Amino acid sequence: MDLSIGEVAERSGLSVHALRFYEREGLFANPVRRLSNGRRVYHEEDLEWLAICTKLRSSGMSLATIRQYIELARQGPGNEDERLALLRQHETHVEAQIQELREALDVVRYKVRVYADHLARGEADRLWNSSHPDSAEARARQV
Numbered sequence: 306m307d308l309s310i311g312e313v314a315e316r317s318g319l320s321v322h323a324l325r326f327y328e329r330e331g332l333f334a335n336p337v338r339r340l341s342n343g344r345r346v347y348h349e350e351d352l353e354w355l356a357i358c359t360k361l362r363s364s365g366m367s368l369a370t371i372r373q374y375i376e377l378a379r380q381g382p383g384n385e386d387e388r389l390a391l392l393r394q395h396e397t398h399v400e401a402q403i404q405e406l407r408e409a410l411d412v413v414r415y416k417v418r419v420y421a422d423h424l425a426r427g428e429a430d431r432l433w434n435s436s437h438p439d440s441a442e443a444r445a446r447q448v
Contacts, residue, residue, distance in 0.1 A: 308347040317355045324355075331372055331440050332358055334379070 314321045328345070329339050334354040338346045361371055374391055377384045423429050 306349065310345045310347070313347045313352060313355070319355065327358070332368065332375065334375055345420065361395070365402060366395050370395065385417055387395070410428055
């Protein structure tokens with residue numbers, strides 16, 4: 306079934322502008338067909354690829370790496386090891402990002418506990434402020 310750019314935008318959640326950008330950047334797995342009047346024609350497979358592509362982008366994969374992956378896929382059989390290596394490298398990158406986010410979340414959760422405890426005890430005034438007489442060490446723990 307042929308789909309218009311508007312239909313693909315609606316179903317993919319991407320804007321028409323983003324779809325045109327993806328096409329310009331060579332990020333579609335298959336070249337986008339055009340009718341004689343110049344209108345773009347998409348297929349279900351394009352939507353499937355866009356779902357994968359947007360997840361790769363949101364996970365931090367660069368456009369250049371996505372393009373490299375697509376170019377390898379377009380070449381057909383014989384380079385699966387290269388594609389796998391590229392995906393494994395990105396997997397390692399995503400896992401590192403997740404670890405950083407977990408560490409950041411731990412800090413945020415700690416701060417939430419500190420503030421909640423102080424507020425529950427009616428000691429919000431003991432939370433750090435620049436004119437508080439506590440030592441620098443105590444302020445560092447409470448900030």
